[in-house]
Amino acid sequence: MPTPPAAHFDCDPIRRRLLGAGVLLAAAGWSGLSPSAAHALAVEAWPESAFRARDVVTALNELGANTVADSNELILKTPDVAENGGAVAIEIASRLREPHSIAVLVDRNPVPMVLQTHFPPGVEHFLAIRIKMAESSKVRLLAFSGGRVLQVQREVRVTLGGCG
Numbered sequence: 434m435p436t437p438p439a440a441h442f443d444c445d446p447i448r449r450r451l452l453g454a455g456v457l458l459a460a461a462g463w464s465g466l467s468p469s470a471a472h473a474l475a476v477e478a479w480p481e482s483a484f485r486a487r488d489v490v491t492a493l494n495e496l497g498a499n500t501v502a503d504s505n506e507l508i509l510k511t512p513d514v515a516e517n518g519g520a521v522a523i524e525i526a527s528r529l530r531e532p533h534s535i536a537v538l539v540d541r542n543p544v545p546m547v548l549q550t551h552f553p554p555g556v557e558h559f560l561a562i563r564i565k566m567a568e569s570s571k572v573r574l575l576a577f578s579g580g581r582v583l584q585v586q587r588e589v590r591v592t593l594g595g596c597g
Contacts, residue, residue, distance in 0.1 A: 480536075480549055489538055489545040489573075496536060496549075497582070498575055504583035509574040511587045518566040518591040525574055527558035533578030535560075541570035566591045 486492035493501070508526040515521040525535065537548040547564045564572075569590040576583045 480546075483536075483549070484544065484546045486546060487544065489540045492538055492546045496546075496575070496577075498536075498577075498584075501575065501582045501584045504576070504585060507574050507576055507583055507585040509572065509585045509587055511572055511589050514590045514592065515566065516592050518568065518593055520563045521566050521589060521591070522561070522563050523572065525560045525562070527552070527576055529558065529576060529578050529583075531578055533576050535577070536575045537564065538573045538575070539564065539566055539570050540573070542567050 480496055483492045483495035486495055493499070506528040508524070508528075510524040510526075512521065523537070525537065527533070527535070534549065534551040536546065538545045539547055542565070548562065550560075552558050566572075566589060569588075571586050571588050573584055573586045
């Protein structure tokens with residue numbers, strides 16, 4: 434019996450857009466924001482060019498993150514070693530008080546931009562998600578708040594890639 438071809442993992446920008454919209458709609462539901470208002474917010478602020486960038490420098494420029502400051506107000510929990518790059522569990526939290534948006538980038542992914550979403554007023558600033566990582570890389574959490582761009586980053590070693 435022939436063996437089926439290996440599954441191909443695609444770091445698809447459309448999939449990322451749907452996941453980001455789902456996170457935004459869930460947050461909107463918890464905060465009382467109507468789904469139509471949440472959708473309008475998502476469409477208006479969607480950084481499509483950042484999701485199309487093929488390197489982290491271009492993605493940061495497209496996000497307007499030219500000047501980034503390290504921050505202890507952001508929390509990024511990642512494993513030191515991920516056995517499967519196809520599903521790396523990360524936790525994101527923020528101690529920032531004002532509403533803001535966040536982005537997650539993986540420096541050495543074929544498409545570095547992994548997530549971008551907004552935290553509307555009244556929503557706890559916490560996410561637990563799984564991301565794909567092509568290889569060992571730096572993972573960055575950026576927060577855009579009050580005209581500032583803050584970041585925290587961690588190095589994650591991947592033993593089996595998940596993006597291709």
